[in-house]
Amino acid sequence: MSEKTASFRGGLLAALPIVMGYFPIAFSFGVAATRAGLGQAEAVMLSLVIYAGASQFLALSLVAGGAPVLVAAFTLIAMNVRHVLYGPALMKEAGQDGSRRYAWAWAWGLTDEVFGQALGALARGQRFSEGYMFGLGLAAYISWVAGTAVGAFAGGGALDGWPAVSAGLDFMLSALFLALLLSILSRAALPAIVIAVVATVLGTVFWSGTVGILAGMICGALAGMAGGLLGGLFRGRG
Template sequence: MEGCKDSLPIVISYIPVAFAFGLNATRLGFSPLESVFFSCIIYAGASQFVITAMLAAGSSLWVAALSVMAMDVRHVLYGPSLRSRIIQRLQKSKTALWAFGLTDEVFAAATAKLVRNNRRWSENWMIGIAFSSWSSWVFGTVIGAFSGSGLLQGYPAVEAALGFMLPALFMSFLLASFQRKQSLCVTAALVGALAGVTLFSIPVAILAGIVCGCLTALIQAFWQGAPDEL
């Protein structure tokens, strides 16, 4: 129950964005059931907008899938990052359940909880927040897909604001778990991401930010640990 309660900020932001996805997918020619299928199985937030747009434009399934994988490569690091902070013993069956729902926002919420109070984190809490978030995303998609296309055409400002809700929520969770000693890593990640988006593309920027941040963290940890070993 605590996980479901803590998922409320995510649920509130997911429903309208998923609603917009459902509308957009049907506008691109996908059936309501196909739109809901994307949200149930892929469950990738902004990447769902990309893959539906690419498929509607005539791109092959493999090209669309590889593009989305490049955008979401950061998710490979979410599990190990959380595992390094978890002190409890994990159960494979439960871990598999919440790992599927490990989105940006769920990861940020879990990280914030582990930073504040490691011992209050549990897999049941994680399943609660992951399942509630996934359910709200599917629910929003169902409403949008079956409401008919073009419902937001007369409100372009509202449609644009919906796309900003997920990044804003993700940033709020990250700021809640931010510690001053992480400033150098965050700065390096921002510089890498900025260089990537300026010189190449958004997927490259995401990967560059991850690599720069991780390398800086490793160098910082080695540098701080070296005097102790000497």
């Protein structure tokens, strides 16, 4: 494939699959938010200000569970630490074209899916451009906020007459996490994943759902770090 610099419009077009995927998930979030007792404006505000799907669903659980605001904020923050890796990985792939003059703005849209799409485009031979990143991120962001608004205004009872649709939307979050897990699955990530799964199940069964989530994330990350160190030691000796 010949190398080609993509434009803002190219980014908008490339975002189409993300837009189609985000809208129903955001709709589901808007409905869930109103079911959890939030107002329509509050639901839209969460999508505008946080803009991180899984965190927002967790925010609903934390708010409904009466978690203190700082504990809730820290939990949401801890969930998105993985995003620190996306920018450097993207810039590395962009090479000499990796302009970052307006990164303070377009990087806001660097979600899991936008990162995946951008990285995939670079891997296929497209040259990096900040305009493309703006297009990609903006379309996804608008879709997310619009989907939330439609869901919130449709209201918590919108799907009462459609239990199968409601069940499918309820499963969308699990499906999203599973698909994301598949997208990052690698041999190096296995220790973190296995320990996270075991710790989450044990923490949830023997203590609570919140303990399960924290135990899974912390134990999994520590296990991955330990696995990496041990692997490095063995390679060093070999």
